[in-house]
Amino acid sequence: xxxxxxxxxxxxxxxxxxxxxxxxxxxxxxxxxxxxxxxxxxxxxxxxxxxxxxxxxxxxxxxxxxxxxxxxxxxxxxxxxxxxxxxxxxxxxxxxxxxxxxxxxxxxxxxxxxxxxxxxxxxxxxxxxxxxxxxxxxxxxxxxxxxxxxxxxxxxxxxxxxxxxxxxxxxxxxxxxxxxxxxxxxxxxxxxxxxxxxxxxxxxxxxxxxxxxxxxxxxxxxxxxxx
Amino acid sequence: xxxxxxxxxxxxxxxxxxxxxxxxxxxxxxxxxxxxxxxxxxxxxxxxxxxxxxxxxxxxxxxxxxxxxxxxxxxxxxxxxxxxxxxxxxxxxxxxxxxxxxxxxxxxxxxxxxxxxxxxxxxxxxxxxxxxxxxxxxxxxxxxxxxxxxxxxxxxxxxxxxxxxxxxxxxxxxxxxxxxxxxxxxxxxxxxxxxxxxxxxxxxxxxxxxxxxxxxxxxxxxxxxxxxxxxxxxxxxxxxxxxxxxxxxx
Numbered sequence: 001x002x003x004x005x006x007x008x009x010x011x012x013x014x015x016x017x018x019x020x021x022x023x024x025x026x027x028x029x030x031x032x033x034x035x036x037x038x039x040x041x042x043x044x045x046x047x048x049x050x051x052x053x054x055x056x057x058x059x060x061x062x063x064x065x066x067x068x069x070x071x072x073x074x075x076x077x078x079x080x081x082x083x084x085x086x087x088x089x090x091x092x093x094x095x096x097x098x099x100x101x102x103x104x105x106x107x108x109x110x111x112x113x114x115x116x117x118x119x120x121x122x123x124x125x126x127x128x129x130x131x132x133x134x135x136x137x138x139x140x141x142x143x144x145x146x147x148x149x150x151x152x153x154x155x156x157x158x159x160x161x162x163x164x165x166x167x168x169x170x171x172x173x174x175x176x177x178x179x180x181x182x183x184x185x186x187x188x189x190x191x192x193x194x195x196x197x198x199x200x201x202x203x204x205x206x207x208x209x210x211x212x213x214x215x216x217x218x219x220x221x222x223x224x225x226x227x
Numbered sequence: 228x229x230x231x232x233x234x235x236x237x238x239x240x241x242x243x244x245x246x247x248x249x250x251x252x253x254x255x256x257x258x259x260x261x262x263x264x265x266x267x268x269x270x271x272x273x274x275x276x277x278x279x280x281x282x283x284x285x286x287x288x289x290x291x292x293x294x295x296x297x298x299x300x301x302x303x304x305x306x307x308x309x310x311x312x313x314x315x316x317x318x319x320x321x322x323x324x325x326x327x328x329x330x331x332x333x334x335x336x337x338x339x340x341x342x343x344x345x346x347x348x349x350x351x352x353x354x355x356x357x358x359x360x361x362x363x364x365x366x367x368x369x370x371x372x373x374x375x376x377x378x379x380x381x382x383x384x385x386x387x388x389x390x391x392x393x394x395x396x397x398x399x400x401x402x403x404x405x406x407x408x409x410x411x412x413x414x415x416x417x418x419x420x421x422x423x424x425x426x427x428x429x430x431x432x433x434x435x436x437x438x439x440x441x442x443x444x445x446x447x448x449x450x451x452x453x454x455x456x457x458x459x460x461x462x463x464x465x466x467x468x469x470x471x472x473x474x475x476x477x
Contacts, residue, residue, distance in 0.1 A: 174369050174404070175396065206403075
């Protein structure tokens with residue numbers, strides 16, 4: 001029997017993860033609801049003064065996106081680990097890094113993209129104008145995949161461990177910091193009338209680097225965790 | 228000749244052979260550490276002149292700067308050991324990476340703490356979000372992440388390999404983080420105080436600081452070798468040589 005090609009394997013991996021996510025829509029939606037709730041907490045904590053909120057809005061939305069991304073990482077490998085599918089994935093004749101990349105893409109489509117789509121709503125809640133919201137969405141589109149990719153390394157290292165969720169945050173949040181700085185920085189920079197090309201270029205660079213390097217690291221991490 | 232040299236290196240990559248070597252080296256480095264610390268602190272606290280701006284409160288620099296440099300240097304050494312251990316599957320290398328982490332974390336903490344103590348009299352604030360302070364804080368988090376990952380995994384082999392991977396991923400990120408934080412800080416420059424010492428330090432100040440750097444380096448080597456010996460005993464406890472060692476000690 002001829003083995004399936006790499007493209008077929010990728011497509012099936014991606015399709016499978018998307019179908020499974022759709023079947024457990026609650027898991028997916030809780031990440032989004034968390035995002036909405038966290039952002040809504042800030043005005044309650046800081047006060048309803050709209051000028052203050054507008055000033056802290058990019059940072060708040062970005063931090064909330066970071067936390068929501070991080071919380072959703074638990075879903076990436078743990079279900080497959082528990083029913084033994086992850087071991088079978090490791091045994092595939094195809095490069096593990098590419099298979100893993102497809103899993104992370106499916107994860108982003110289901111956890112990261114909703115954050116991007118709902119960010120205008122939160123931007124309006126915190127008093128951002130249309131231009132800022134637009135830039136915020138662009139930074140989130142560039143940044144949330146990086147969060148999923150870097151997070152996948154942390155998720156792979158902690159697969160099957162007790163206390164996994166908090167441990168992943170400890171590992172992964174320091175690595176998220178550059179994305180946070182440039183993501184929130186771009187929106188603030190635009191509000192101050194300065195250019196945003198540098199910020200967006202760097203976010204794009206992070207995305208390119210993460211796409212190339214992290215699947216490899218995640219694959220190595222999975223082999224460490226499972227062998 | 229080259230083959231003989233490589234065999235000598237490989238000889239000490241076995242925990243059984245490294246253990247007595249480390250045992251012999253520890254007293255040497257410990258002695259050097261004590262001597263150099265005594266000299267460095269004496270020169271720094273009593274011989275070096277008072278700073279014309281800061282008076283005597285600057286003297287904490289003789290602990291603060293060496294600690295900061297060591298914390299960064301140790302992270303890089305740790306990442307190198309982690310990389311070697313992961314790629315060539317050398318147990319001793321992974322054990323050395325694990326042995327280095329607590330010392331590095333301690334130096335990072337000392338750098339932050341002494342920095343805060345220095346900041347109060349000079350800038351009026353215990354903490355500012357300066358690029359270097361923030362990067363050092365993140366470095367401390369990276370160390371803590373390494374140590375918590377290792378302690379969270381029961382199987383020692385998996386634990387050291389997983390933490391080795393996070394160390395390597397972290398070291399790739401350290402320049403990125405530093406650069407990002409520096410950018411962030413220059414964009415948000417609020418405080419008007421400059422946290423750097425006057426660039427031209429008196430010769431005695433520089434010399435005392437360098438002596439303290441070496442002192443901390445010697446201390447780090449001594450302490451890391453001690454910790455490495457403990458780690459060897461823990462991880463190799465089922466081997467005959469360890470059991471004989473423990474039996475003979477009793």
